[in-house]
Amino acid sequence: MDRKVNWSWPSALIGAGSAAATAVIVVGRPKDPSFQLISISLTNFKLSFPLLDAELILTVHVTNPNIVAVQYSSTTMSIFYDGALLGSALVDAGSQPARSCQILQLPARLSGLELAHHGHKFLADVARREMVLDAAVEFHGWARVAWWVHKFKIHVDSRVVVDPVFFDVIEQENKSQIEL
Numbered sequence: 578m579d580r581k582v583n584w585s586w587p588s589a590l591i592g593a594g595s596a597a598a599t600a601v602i603v604v605g606r607p608k609d610p611s612f613q614l615i616s617i618s619l620t621n622f623k624l625s626f627p628l629l630d631a632e633l634i635l636t637v638h639v640t641n642p643n644i645v646a647v648q649y650s651s652t653t654m655s656i657f658y659d660g661a662l663l664g665s666a667l668v669d670a671g672s673q674p675a676r677s678c679q680i681l682q683l684p685a686r687l688s689g690l691e692l693a694h695h696g697h698k699f700l701a702d703v704a705r706r707e708m709v710l711d712a713a714v715e716f717h718g719w720a721r722v723a724w725w726v727h728k729f730k731i732h733v734d735s736r737v738v739v740d741p742v743f744f745d746v747i748e749q750e751n752k753s754q755i756e757l
Contacts, residue, residue, distance in 0.1 A: 631687045636680060653668065
């Protein structure tokens with residue numbers, strides 16, 4: 578059973594190139610980043626007669642699981658309470674290295690007037706020491722691989738349960754979706 582195998586370099590190179598391309602696609606496929614609110618710090622009250630607005634610092638842990646660094650433009654995070662816009666937080670433009678984590682400090686302002694419109698529910702939440710806040714933010718950015726620049730958009734929805742007395746984060750759920 579001496580059978581001669583017909584082997585050629587072009588076939589081997591095509592096979593190796595196909596295997597390498599498949600590996601790049603599998604390993605380099607974009608992954609959704611993760612976001613976690615670590616803490617909320619009250620920094621100031623602003624008198625907005627007859628109510629007080631609260632200024633906060635939101636400390637957020639961000640993870641980029643991708644194999645390339647990303648840059649993103651500045652944006653605003655909207656914060657909702659009981660379905661109504663309660664305030665916003667500013668996210669400055671920046672970048673994040675590949676496969677890394679970083680901490681962002683986001684200045685936020687919550688409207689005392691809007692909270693007063695939900696006074697009965699807010700007082701019940703204070704008594705229970707659990708307040709549900711929703712947040713939404715959309716990042717626009719780009720990633721560069723050699724000479725190729727690829728734009729993307731990431732939408733993040735968060736539901737956070739906080740203690741309205743001590744501003745402790747009790748529980749949270751974050752969902753992010755990337756559009757290429």
